[in-house]
Amino acid sequence: DSGVTQTPKHLITATGQRVTLRCSPRSGDLSVYWYQQSLDQGLQFLIQYYNGEERAKGNILERFSAQQFPDLHSELNLSSLELGDSALYFCASSAPGGHRSDTQYFGPGTRLTVL
């Protein structure tokens, strides 16, 4: 158990819908990262937040957005969903420092299925 929690574990929805994925980092970690992993694909970095502020952006679509709240949990919002958005979405956190090179601890992931 990495100490990072993600909810829900599974999510099934329809095209055009909007969903919110939630992540709580390890106690004391200030950075949260979001990744997308499609079937048999690597980890695509989406976005990083550090202590409530956006720190780095990767291959995140304009239909996707994220935020980190004062209690440091983070939410990833996916809207106008398409079939191709079906994937595993991982959240990771790292210790204070805020650099993406810090060791990252991954949550169990949310499996999103868009029908």
Next chain:
Amino acid sequence: GQQVMQIPQYQHVQEGEDFTTYCNSSTTLSNIQWYKQRPGGHPVFLIQLVKSGEVKKQKRLTFQFGEAKKNSSLHITATQTTDVGTYFCAGSQGNLIFGKGTKLSVKP
């Protein structure tokens, strides 16, 4: 942009055989990390290498960081079925860039 290439993409071995995955960057890395993702699981941090030419061992796993800090390898001696999973390297130049991973399957 920054890229970390990892080969092979897939590797099938007989239990007891050795396995190696390679990671290459076109630019010098400040450090490299290795992660393992079991089937149906999430990536789990294995190790970080920082120094040029560094070699670290964890039981049957040997990790190397190249002299130029542009490449790395993970070698598993005498694979076991518990080694099954995808191994990712992640290179750091300030930002952590993940390779696409090597998926290892082990035939008992």
